[in-house]
Amino acid sequence: MLVDVLQNVVSLQNFLLILIGVAVGNVFGAIPGLNAPIAVALALPITFTLETMPAISLLMGLYMGCVSGGLVSATLLRIPGTAASVATTFDGYPMAQQGRATEALSIGSFASLVGGLFSFLCLVTLAPVLSKMAVGFGPWEYFATASLALVLVCVMLRGRTLKAFIALFMGLLLRTVGISPVDGIAARYTFGSYNMESGFNLIVVIIGVFALPEIVSSIAKLKEHVKPLPVKPRLFYLPAWGSIRRNIGTMLRGSVLGTFIGILPGMGGGAASLISYAQAKRSSKHPERFGTGIEEGIYSCESANNATTGGALIPMLALGVPGDTVTAILMGALALQGLTPGPLLSLKNETLFRSIIYVALVANIFMFVYQIMTIRYVAKVTEMKKSYLFPWVTVFCVTGVISIKNNVFDLIYLMAFGIIGYVLDKNDYPISPFILAFVLGRVVEENLRRSVMNYGSFLESFSRFGIGSIFVTLAVVLPIVSIVNHVRRERTKDAA
DSSP: OHHHHHHHHOOHHHHHHHHHHHHHHHHHHHSTTOOHHHHHHHHHHHHTTSOHHHHHHHHHHHHHHHHHHHHHHHHHTSSOSSGGGTTHHHHHHHHIIIIIHHHHHHHHHHHHHHHHHHHHHHHHHHHHHHHHHHTTOOHHHHHHHHHHHHHHHHHHSTTOHHHHHHHHHHHHHHHTOEEOTTTOOOEESOTTOGGGTTOOOHHHHHIIIIIHHHHHHHHTTTTOOOOOOOOOOOSSOOOOHHHHHHTHHHHHHHHHHHHHHHHSTTOHHHHHHHHHHHHHHHHOSOGGGTTSOOHHHHHHHHHHHHHHHHHHHHHHHHHSOOSSHHHHHHHHHHHHTTOOOSHHHHHHOHHHHHHHHHHHHHHHHHHHHHHHHHHHHHHHHTTSOHHHHHHHHHHHHHHHHHHHHOOHHHHHHHHHHHHHHHHHHHTTOOSHHHHHHHHHHHHHHHHHHHHHHHHSSHHHHHHSOSHHHHHHHHHHHHHHHHHHHHHHHHHHHHHO
């Protein structure tokens, strides 16, 4: 089996595409306003022309490159390139102001490698086990798992739970447009247009919701130009051995937290890095030095945010439930290749299943080697004027959408989803529940209908006690508990 996997992964084309993905991803991660979902979404039309493994290699390189690339602007500009790098600004920028920008970037790169490798070990260990456990799942269990994942996304967004559920239901509603699944009889919300009978294309929705609103928002900031702090020229950017030895425990704790948080749907690298940073500060012998440029702060958050990548891939590959927005897009990429992530992929094509896991490992290693050699040059990207950059991004958006089906109608609803994404963003509605709902909406609907057809009714399905009924119960109870806790906190604040 391992020989087959290596033959599947080890090829000049795959390695070249991973390297291209890492390089482009680093640029997207280093430029504030661009991020991993936008990079992966823009690359999806390119994957039409590639076979499965080359397509996955390109997308995985983009994923790893973007998450790690955010530390460059976070350190040099005090502007996180991605949400995952927010906590890096706390100590990365103060360290750079002290003339230690090279050291800060070196630490971030090495911590990213450790987090990525740890999450890979968890991925290669847990994903096959979970997948084999899920082989016995029926439609009721799939419905319950997807429903619980969607609920967890909303409940985890404390302070915005209600808005998260509104965005979630919007995504589910828009997913119902087109011919009804299972029976293929009813045309729903098509308004007599044959263009809408096939529903909305996932790539168009993702580009519309993520890329266009960011471009529009950035137009108001075109005149803003921040000069990055200088980076000393070096052949390889590696931290000192003494620094690594002192912070091994910090990196391992960050990696464990990041992997666990990555498994939880919707949490993402931003939450992982902030939680890991807070935990490192609590357990430190010098908590008062956090925020002044301490090494421990960078090691903790960078190891955590990169560990979420492997963690997010675990539920996607094992259960067919995306761990974050990027893995939701990766699921769409696999669907375009005629593949469905989940236990059936492991059962029917175990070689491909494990190949995807090992591509993640290669992408992490390439990301580290690329960064320690090119940090000085990637730092120059932060000086690029957005007035030159965003018109090209817009061209890629439009070209990518047109290349899908050569249908002008796709451009029309691209603009519509761009407006939806902009309105949601400006009113502080989280986008991740909307996208995850759109990705999992068909899974929820199809398996709910099959469960009702098999067992007679929803209550009959629920009465068959098992893991599915437990997940459905949790999906109902968790929002109630969240609401009760929110009310209690508000009452406590009022009393205080």
